Amino acid sequence: MDSCLEGAASKCLMVLEKILTSPALSRDQIAGDLGLNRSAVYRAIKILAAKGYVRPTLCGTRYRITERAETVFSAVSVAHENADDIALAILEAAKRFSIHADIAMVEGPGTICDFETTDRLRALCTQPLSMAWSSLAHAALAHMSSNQRQRHIQSYLFRANRAEKTEMMSAHFIERLDEYAEQGGVLEPCSSGISQALINRVTGEVVGAVRFRHYANANRSCAGCSVCNVSRQISDAGVLQVTGFRQSSSNSMCSAIARIAEK
Incomplete structure (x- = not known):
């Protein structure tokens, strides 16, 4: 795999796992916790949202996983099926x-x-x-x-x-x-x-x-x-x-x- 693609995929998984274990975090919080720059986190969230794995929360500045992500992480906990x-x-x-x-x-x-x-x-x-x-x-x-x-x-x-x-x-x-x-x-x-x-x-x-x-x-x-x-x-x-x-x-x-x- 191309090193750039491998790096992007790794960052996407890091961000997805972070949102899974710590829902409703902002981009800045995710970047700080993972030690990534804000632009990398922004790109990762944009990719994950386009694929339907994360979505912004109601306030629009934080993120959580969607039900679709349950197929990726078996340990996911969604409060209700809807x-x-x-x-x-x-x-x-x-x-x-x-x-x-x-x-x-x-x-x-x-x-x-x-x-x-x-x-x-x-x-x-x-x-x-x-x-x-x-x-x-x-x-x-x-x-x-x-x-x-x-x-x-x-x-x-x-x-x-x-x-x-x-x-x-x-x-x-x-x-x-x-x-x-x-x-x-x-x-x-x-x-x-x-x-x-x-x-x-x-x-x-x-x-x-x-x-x-x-x-x-x-x-x-x-x-x-x-x-x-x-x-x-x-x-x-x-x-x-x-x-x-x-x-x-x-x-x-x-x-x-x-x-x-x-x-």
Whole structure:
């Protein structure tokens, strides 16, 4: 093999493996970790993206592997079989209505992790989300069946700290999850947004959660309307069901978000 081609192939594999083991890194981070120059990393990512092995994350500045790369690395871990479709559907809807979206996926018993975000300024958490405090985790847990929810909570409690255990074992914790399920999501006054569960239409399984929130410089008076619209569009796209917006609570939730946004 020509030495230039061999070098290019080697760099592509190095970059692909780095993205596999450390998803959602920027080009600069990849270059720094691998000791390659930025132009070499740029060319490698361009080649891998053209072949369908990597794609930019929702914020457009970081990268992760695609499902197609599973045929190359048998140890690949994709949070959900439709993870790429889910991310792209949410990105399209979020862009249309000028709303940020933060996605978390269920990756195992007691493990709900940050997956992607459209916000370039928000760093993804490298550790599983706290089931005691995270609104994304609460939205997912709220819409699970009683048995599924209990399995996740019990699994998480094995590694929870004392404060988390106290919170999750209290009576009001389950009561609050039931309230979130009834209203269709978790309202967040600090961001004028809402976290909702992502549900597989075929199996009815909760596969993750998404938080919709307005841009920092957006017109807050229209935030409630935009969050409702983006959720409806994703549900109508048929990839998955976003909770709450096919229920009678839909209009009241939009009004509640709008009231929060006006404060």
